[in-house]
Amino acid sequence: QSVLTQPPSVSGAPGQRVTISCTGSSSNIGTKANVHWYQQLPGSAPKLLIYAGINRPSGVPDRFSGSKSGTSASLAISGLQAEDEADYYCQSYDTALNDYVFGTGTKVTVL
Amino acid sequence: EVQLVQSGAEVRKPGESLKISCEGGEYNFATSWIAWVRQMPGKGLESMGIIYPGDSETRYSPSFQGRVTISVDTSISAAYVQWSSLQVSDTATYYCARAGCRGATCYGSQSYYMDVWGKGTTVTVSS
Numbered sequence: 001q002s003v004l005t006q007p008p009s010v011s012g013a014p015g016q017r018v019t020i021s022c023t024g025s026s027s028n029i030g031t032k033a034n035v036h037w038y039q040q041l042p043g044s045a046p047k048l049l050i051y052a053g054i055n056r057p058s059g060v061p062d063r064f065s066g067s068k069s070g071t072s073a074s075l076a077i078s079g080l081q082a083e084d085e086a087d088y089y090c091q092s093y094d095t096a097l098n099d100y101v102f103g104t105g106t107k108v109t110v111l
Numbered sequence: 112e113v114q115l116v117q118s119g120a121e122v123r124k125p126g127e128s129l130k131i132s133c134e135g136g137e138y139n140f141a142t143s144w145i146a147w148v149r150q151m152p153g154k155g156l157e158s159m160g161i162i163y164p165g166d167s168e169t170r171y172s173p174s175f176q177g178r179v180t181i182s183v184d185t186s187i188s189a190a191y192v193q194w195s196s197l198q199v200s201d202t203a204t205y206y207c208a209r210a211g212c213r214g215a216t217c218y219g220s221q222s223y224y225m226d227v228w229g230k231g232t233t234v235t236v237s238s
Contacts, residue, residue, distance in 0.1 A: 002155065034216055036224035038156075045206055045228040046148075046156065052216035057226065089156055093221040099172045100146070100158040100223065 003028060004090055004103035011109040017078040020106045022090035023071065028101060030071040033093035037066055037075045040087040049088070050075060082110050113138045115145075115207050115229035122235045123197050130193035131232045133207030140188035141165045146210040146225055147181060147192050151203045161210055161223075162190060170220075197236045204231040 005023045012018040022035065029035055037050040048057050050066035053073065063084075065076045077084055090103035118132040133145065147159040160171040164183040171181070183190045190207055208225035216222060 031221070032218045033221040034212070034218075034224070038225070040156075045230050046208075046225075047228065048224060048226045051224045051226070052212070052214075052222065055216070091156075091224065093223070095221070097173065100161070102148075102156040102158065105155040 002104045003094055003097070003101050004092060006088075006090060006103040006106045008104070009107045009109065011111055012080045013111045014080055014082065016080050017076060018080060018108060019077075020075045020088055020090075020108070022073045022075070022103045024073070024092060025071050027096040028071075028092045028094040029068065029073055031093075031095055033095070035066070035068055035073040036091045037064075038089045038091065040089065042086070046089065077108070080108075080110055084108055085110050113209070113227050115209065115227055117205075117207060117229035117232045120233040120235070122237070125199055125236055125238055126196050127236075128193070128195050129197055129234065130191050131205060131234065133190045133229050135188045135190075135209070138209075141185050144210040144220075144223065145183070145190040146208045146223075147179075147190075148206045148208060148225070149175075149203045150206065150231075156206075159192065159205075164188075164190065197234075199236050199238075201234060202236045204233045206231045 034052040038046040039049045040046045053068045094101045116134045141164045146161045149157045158172045159175045162169045207229045209227040210223045212222040
């Protein structure tokens, strides 16, 4: 059972903006440990999307943005496209568990 | 291009042993941590542990301590996960990934993220 909670699913029409929340606690997101986001397309390996809360690796469109407040973080996808249909996971480090932890995952559906 | 190439799919019976591999290419394998991540069928991602090839320092996730062995062979830039006695519940896809952080946002290992992933090795355990 993950210590980082995400909504099971979110959906939106093409062009819309959707956000995915990642709720943690004072032992993970609420610490200096950063929050990172991954995209997993169907049948593929995960891919780093956002690191250290707000940074995009080279090649990731600026439609993807991250934020963090207190013990929660969010991933926003603006200008939603069909190719964005995937599972999205947040990840951090939990100081109580001494372990890297992933969120429960969110499936994004483009209507 | 930095890449991690994983070994092919495996089918085993309960009680059998197994070792899967992950070979790094186009970067200094010895100086970057390698993480192993499990994904059971239809489920989310779980951290198994990380290893530093330079000195083989290994940190296991509590759920996997004692159940798997993570190792490296820096002479061929490879990392491994092995099981001595597989269970049906080990059926999953296993990913290796390069783990680390850089810049002002790096506060040590607690800040690590996984920036390069292998394609995964599917392990099926069935009688």
